[in-house]
């Protein structure tokens with residue numbers, strides 16, 4: 010399967026208080042950890058919703074600032090235009106993926122991590138005008154859209170390393 014990896018990175022990090030995508034864990038920005046976590050499963054990895062060095066960046070759809078689903082819509086449109094079968098998404102504040110998650114997503118696709126819908130495997134056929142149209146009314150929750158397209162929440166109870174606050178990052182640094 011030709012999979013596009015997409016790191017959703019257009020958030021404002023209000024709770025973190027500074028640019029959390031660039032916050033360091035083991036001397037490396039969180040966004041680089043996230044991109045690396047996708048790489049083994051993907052032909053290409055892109056960043057959605059911001060520029061990041063030499064990594065290919067693509068825009069949200071239909072416009073920036075509509076939340077993570079706008080990033081998924083942008084990634085799906087790019088995947089459709091470039092012949093990918095599916096998009097594997099994660100968040101720039103999720104530096105690692107548990108080993109079991111991608112096999113579970115592949116088996117159930119369309120599917121997302123039950124605990125974090127930003128981590129999902131979305132077949133390219135979901136790149137419909139309907140999604141863009143839905144978003145043209147403003148931000149929409151990923152979970153509601155995921156349910157409407159028949160996505161399966163996988164591995165309930167598996168916690169993802171999600172950084173929302175400086176305290177979350179401090180816990181990860183301590184290895185907790």
Ligand SMILES: Nc1nc2c(ncn2[C@@H]2O[C@H](COP(=O)(O)OP(=O)(O)OP(=O)(O)O)[C@@H](O)[C@H]2O)c(=O)[nH]1
Pocket residue numbers: 017018019020021022023024025057058059069073074075076077078079080081099100101102103127173
């Ligand atoms: N591409 C894209 N990604 C987004 C957008 N909004 C949030 N994200 C990403 O989605 C993931 C989860 O975002 P949240 O933690 O809910 O939001 P946040 O803006 O990063 O942080 P808060 O302001 O504290 O809620 C993060 O990786 C964000 O960068 C958006 O509008 N576009």
